[in-house]
Amino acid sequence: MNKRGHVLNAALLSIGLGYVLEPSGDVETFVTIAEVSVPIVLGALFPDVDTAFGRHRKTLHNLPVLAVFLAYPIYFSNLQWVWLGVVTHYALDYFGSRRGIALFYPLSDQEYGSPTGVTTSSDRAEIVTVVVTAFEVVVAIVLVHVLPQYVPTEAMQIVGLAAA
Ligand SMILES: [Zn+2]
Numbered sequence: 458m459n460k461r462g463h464v465l466n467a468a469l470l471s472i473g474l475g476y477v478l479e480p481s482g483d484v485e486t487f488v489t490i491a492e493v494s495v496p497i498v499l500g501a502l503f504p505d506v507d508t509a510f511g512r513h514r515k516t517l518h519n520l521p522v523l524a525v526f527l528a529y530p531i532y533f534s535n536l537q538w539v540w541l542g543v544v545t546h547y548a549l550d551y552f553g554s555r556r557g558i559a560l561f562y563p564l565s566d567q568e569y570g571s572p573t574g575v576t577t578s579s580d581r582a583e584i585v586t587v588v589v590t591a592f593e594v595v596v597a598i599v600l601v602h603v604l605p606q607y608v609p610t611e612a613m614q615i616v617g618l619a620a621a
Pocket residue numbers: 458504505514518546550
């Protein structure tokens with residue numbers, strides 16, 4: 458997906474996540490959207506840095522890179538939510554583009570994609586982006602409002618889905 462698609466995805470996901478975390482629709486919701494949107498947009502832009510440094514869809518499009526962003530809030534108490542920007546970038550490249558990404562790079566060069574993908578220049582790219590984002594918001598609803606009854610609070614705190 459191109460930069461425009463990744464920013465659209467991250468902005469829509471931030472709005473959706475704001476409502477998932479603070480469903481009231483009042484000031485709390487908008488503060489939450491403001492809180493999550495900057496890190497998510499930053500994280501969503503990050504993986505394509507490998508168009509300039511490294512091998513595109515490989516060097517910064519893999520699970521070890523995601524693990525680094527997941528670890529940051531745990532070890533350094535910063536970069537909360539940037540991991541979700543990285544996740545949503547991978548999801549959009551995986552589900553929304555034809556080529557796919559090398560999830561296990563540098564262990565494997567194999568690129569994984571999904572048959573739902575379109576070429577990044579396709580005029581269906583934006584509708585695919587919106588559909589992928591809607592799917593992500595549904596996943597967020599399940600993680601925040603359904604799963605907590607079944608998942609230990611500590612695990613939810615680690616990924617930022619429960620208050621510490
Ligand atoms: Zn990408």
